[in-house]
Amino acid sequence: MSTTASEHTASSERPERKEPTYLFTEKYVADKSEIARHFIETRARLNANVDKANNFLVKRFYNIDHNAYLEGPLPAKTKELMGLVASACLRCDDCIFYHAIQAYRLGVNRAEQEESLNVALVVGGSIVIPHLRRAYELLEEIYG
Amino acid sequence: MSTTASEHTASSERPERKEPTYLFTEKYVADKSEIARHFIETRARLNANVDKANNFLVKRFYNIDHNAYLEGPLPAKTKELMGLVASACLRCDDCIFYHAIQAYRLGVNRAEQEESLNVALVVGGSIVIPHLRRAYELLEEIYG
Amino acid sequence: MSTTASEHTASSERPERKEPTYLFTEKYVADKSEIARHFIETRARLNANVDKANNFLVKRFYNIDHNAYLEGPLPAKTKELMGLVASACLRCDDCIFYHAIQAYRLGVNRAEQEESLNVALVVGGSIVIPHLRRAYELLEEIYG
Amino acid sequence: MSTTASEHTASSERPERKEPTYLFTEKYVADKSEIARHFIETRARLNANVDKANNFLVKRFYNIDHNAYLEGPLPAKTKELMGLVASACLRCDDCIFYHAIQAYRLGVNRAEQEESLNVALVVGGSIVIPHLRRAYELLEEIYG
Amino acid sequence: MSTTASEHTASSERPERKEPTYLFTEKYVADKSEIARHFIETRARLNANVDKANNFLVKRFYNIDHNAYLEGPLPAKTKELMGLVASACLRCDDCIFYHAIQAYRLGVNRAEQEESLNVALVVGGSIVIPHLRRAYELLEEIYG
Amino acid sequence: MSTTASEHTASSERPERKEPTYLFTEKYVADKSEIARHFIETRARLNANVDKANNFLVKRFYNIDHNAYLEGPLPAKTKELMGLVASACLRCDDCIFYHAIQAYRLGVNRAEQEESLNVALVVGGSIVIPHLRRAYELLEEIYG
Numbered sequence: 001m002s003t004t005a006s007e008h009t010a011s012s013e014r015p016e017r018k019e020p021t022y023l024f025t026e027k028y029v030a031d032k033s034e035i036a037r038h039f040i041e042t043r044a045r046l047n048a049n050v051d052k053a054n055n056f057l058v059k060r061f062y063n064i065d066h067n068a069y070l071e072g073p074l075p076a077k078t079k080e081l082m083g084l085v086a087s088a089c090l091r092c093d094d095c096i097f098y099h100a101i102q103a104y105r106l107g108v109n110r111a112e113q114e115e116s117l118n119v120a121l122v123v124g125g126s127i128v129i130p131h132l133r134r135a136y137e138l139l140e141e142i143y144g
Numbered sequence: 145m146s147t148t149a150s151e152h153t154a155s156s157e158r159p160e161r162k163e164p165t166y167l168f169t170e171k172y173v174a175d176k177s178e179i180a181r182h183f184i185e186t187r188a189r190l191n192a193n194v195d196k197a198n199n200f201l202v203k204r205f206y207n208i209d210h211n212a213y214l215e216g217p218l219p220a221k222t223k224e225l226m227g228l229v230a231s232a233c234l235r236c237d238d239c240i241f242y243h244a245i246q247a248y249r250l251g252v253n254r255a256e257q258e259e260s261l262n263v264a265l266v267v268g269g270s271i272v273i274p275h276l277r278r279a280y281e282l283l284e285e286i287y288g
Numbered sequence: 289m290s291t292t293a294s295e296h297t298a299s300s301e302r303p304e305r306k307e308p309t310y311l312f313t314e315k316y317v318a319d320k321s322e323i324a325r326h327f328i329e330t331r332a333r334l335n336a337n338v339d340k341a342n343n344f345l346v347k348r349f350y351n352i353d354h355n356a357y358l359e360g361p362l363p364a365k366t367k368e369l370m371g372l373v374a375s376a377c378l379r380c381d382d383c384i385f386y387h388a389i390q391a392y393r394l395g396v397n398r399a400e401q402e403e404s405l406n407v408a409l410v411v412g413g414s415i416v417i418p419h420l421r422r423a424y425e426l427l428e429e430i431y432g
Numbered sequence: 433m434s435t436t437a438s439e440h441t442a443s444s445e446r447p448e449r450k451e452p453t454y455l456f457t458e459k460y461v462a463d464k465s466e467i468a469r470h471f472i473e474t475r476a477r478l479n480a481n482v483d484k485a486n487n488f489l490v491k492r493f494y495n496i497d498h499n500a501y502l503e504g505p506l507p508a509k510t511k512e513l514m515g516l517v518a519s520a521c522l523r524c525d526d527c528i529f530y531h532a533i534q535a536y537r538l539g540v541n542r543a544e545q546e547e548s549l550n551v552a553l554v555v556g557g558s559i560v561i562p563h564l565r566r567a568y569e570l571l572e573e574i575y576g
Numbered sequence: 577m578s579t580t581a582s583e584h585t586a587s588s589e590r591p592e593r594k595e596p597t598y599l600f601t602e603k604y605v606a607d608k609s610e611i612a613r614h615f616i617e618t619r620a621r622l623n624a625n626v627d628k629a630n631n632f633l634v635k636r637f638y639n640i641d642h643n644a645y646l647e648g649p650l651p652a653k654t655k656e657l658m659g660l661v662a663s664a665c666l667r668c669d670d671c672i673f674y675h676a677i678q679a680y681r682l683g684v685n686r687a688e689q690e691e692s693l694n695v696a697l698v699v700g701g702s703i704v705i706p707h708l709r710r711a712y713e714l715l716e717e718i719y720g
Numbered sequence: 721m722s723t724t725a726s727e728h729t730a731s732s733e734r735p736e737r738k739e740p741t742y743l744f745t746e747k748y749v750a751d752k753s754e755i756a757r758h759f760i761e762t763r764a765r766l767n768a769n770v771d772k773a774n775n776f777l778v779k780r781f782y783n784i785d786h787n788a789y790l791e792g793p794l795p796a797k798t799k800e801l802m803g804l805v806a807s808a809c810l811r812c813d814d815c816i817f818y819h820a821i822q823a824y825r826l827g828v829n830r831a832e833q834e835e836s837l838n839v840a841l842v843v844g845g846s847i848v849i850p851h852l853r854r855a856y857e858l859l860e861e862i863y864g
Contacts, residue, residue, distance in 0.1 A: 086839060087703070127413070136485060258341065265557070274383065361543035411515060
């Protein structure tokens with residue numbers, strides 16, 4: 001739903017946000033898990049194609065999306081788990097894989113991932129179960 | 145789903161986008177329609193409260209949202225009608241009212257609004273009907 | 289998602305469908321329940337406005353929608369309860385009220401309505417609960 | 433949406449529910465249909481992995497899910513068809529396959545399955561069509 | 577949500593609608609793009625199976641769906657792009673492919689397709705991104 | 721999507737979960753905020769009506785829902801914020817109010833609530849904005 005607000009944000013207003021510290025690289029996760037590898041490679045290939053198109057609004061959206069998960073009033077790892085909950089509720093396998101891998105890279109343990117998926121399961125209902133099953137398959141590979 | 149793209153967009157890459165020319169003010173629409181007036185006033189009051197919070201990411205999202213409907217490769221009026229279709233499919237009355245009013249202000253006629261709602265009805269199914277009914281009530285007031 | 293099928297259905301192919309027999313009129317239900325009365329009256333008023341617009345595709349959609357709930361291989365009352373389940377899963381109060389009232393008018397008892405809502409609750413999750421609460425308020429008024 | 437109700441249900445309050453009588457085993461269906469076989473085997477494999485994790489809340493959710501489809505005020509076969517409607521409206525292929533197979537195993541005929549899918553199509557709109565196509569492919573294999 | 581309107585539409589009331597003029601055949605698109613070819617062939621095969629079932633309501637729904645995208649108060653190409661926006665918001669890859677191909681066949685250029693996807697991205701959020709990536713892969717093949 | 725798992729969970733397997741410690745009562749919040757008061761009172765009245773119906777499956781679902789937010793591998797306050805994210809993504813005002821109030825009662829500050837809503841906004845898109853506006857109105861009343 002559009003708004004008429006103009007962009008008047010001076011850079012001085014911008015809150016300090018910093019990149020989180022990852023304990024593991026994407027490559028490390030891909031080496032542990034075939035599901036992760038397939039997801040990461042496909043995503044990289046398709047993102048390269050999107051980048052090539054150089055669409056201004058898409059680039060801005062990707063940027064705001066990136067900023068939403070930086071360290072801030074809530075830790076990056078908590079927000080990655082929130083992204084996982086949202087992805088599971090809205091039932092997007094790619095999004096679930098993305099946030100579960102990001103959370104893993106930030107040091108989240110398996111019990112915390114399962115707790116997050118439980119919130120999504122209860123809020124979203126049994127329709128979430130097929131996605132939960134695929135998420136557990138990934139968890140098994142990366143934590144097993 | 146987050147991305148790792150950094151914001152490297154030089155201002156020179158930014159495509160020329162310009163504000164659309166409105167044939168009617170929001171006040172003009174509010175004077176014709178009680179539904180529009182109630183929506184516009186409530187939205188203004190609540191947006192003022194959001195503005196006061198001065199949340200950086202919210203402001204950026206509002207800005208990108210604003211930019212998505214400017215004149216560009218597709219006319220602003222077409223994109224407002226697309227916003228209407230999306231809003232009706234996703235079943236958000238406030239969003240439907242917003243885009244139907246914007247489209248009206250840009251000179252869209254009633255038949256074009258109905259055509260757009262028809263796409264949403266066929267794609268989204270009978271669950272859209274209660275929203276369609278309320279949309280038609282608004283259309284009656286602003287075009288009647 | 290559009291299709292290219294042309295309408296080649298001869299009337300002779302049309303399966304026998306008949307209107308269900310209602311045990312109660314809408315007025316009877318409206319007299320028992322304020323929620324039902326408010327819903328029925330608002331819907332009638334807004335539908336009159338839609339009818340006035342005489343949009344061809346809307347009329348065709350309303351007609352196909354009507355036909356989906358006639359007596360057929362499954363009884364009308366079963367299909368009204370299916371409409372209730374779909375409405376609760378997709379979280380549309382107006383649609384829930386509509387199908388719960390239709391089911392009542394066809395002689396469905398309260399336990400059958402609750403069973404249907406349970407399927408929706410388990411499939412759709414806790415996000416369904418606010419709608420379930422409002423549905424139970426209606427059930428209390430019409431069966432109480 | 434959480435609630436504060438404590439679990440005070442004495443076992444004596446529990447309504448009599450019994451397992452439905454299946455006319456066909458999952459193996460029988462898998463032998464008739466490659467789609468069914470693939471679905472049943474994948475689901476079994478992934479569920480074994482979920483079971484191994486032994487997550488308490490997941491087990492409880494699976495249990496309540498199982499109980500929702502037992503014989504009760506509505507026959508199990510009606511509720512499996514309701515599960516089918518909900519799954520098609522919410523557009524989950526795995527869930528559609530699951531409930532269509534369950535309904536078949538309980539003796540539901542093809543016309544009843546199509547009627548149920550019709551309710552989902554009308555309520556959910558053309559966005560359901562790709563799922564309907566895949567559902568019809570399964571129906572062809574198990575009833576053909 | 578069902579309605580009680582009877583079908584009283586005389587053919588004389590039917591608005592003039594005509595089939596759009598396609599610049600390219602489906603075969604032409606399939607020859608340019610493997611993604612398009614796979615989609616078109618799978619859809620044709622599954623639709624043949626649906627047609628064989630000869631379900632009256634499904635045929636009527638397919639027909640109304642077809643009619644929603646004919647030339648009318650809005651051009652067919654605008655409505656195909658609206659179908660694309662709705663499909664991306666509701667996150668259905670098959671539906672996205674269908675409407676992007678239809679729009680291409682009607683002469684829509686790539687910038688217009690991207691603009692439409694941008695509306696869907698802003699309205700629907702980052703959950704749309706995986707679908708956007710796959711849509712861009714198709715766009716690359718058909719416009720590249 | 722149903723499962724065939726039987727309930728074999730011995731109570732000994734049940735993980736230690738404990739009720740969170742609330743810093744504030746619901747009454748305290750209701751005294752600060754008219755929106756909270758209206759929500760809490762309506763919910764209590766409607767839940768009393770649901771309780772009266774004494775539906776076994778509903779009670780079990782309410783119980784599992786309650787358990788999902790207890791202290792565990794993730795703190796209760798984190799999970800209430802996850803419930804907020806899920807509710808905002810799925811666009812349920814009642815659910816948003818519920819979890820925002822619960823989070824407040826557990827000592828979550830306003831910046832943490834806004835961060836959570838930002839995740840929902842980015843994942844869910846502009847369709848979330850009307851709900852965000854109403855959420856900010858509540859936040860203003862309880863934190864203002």
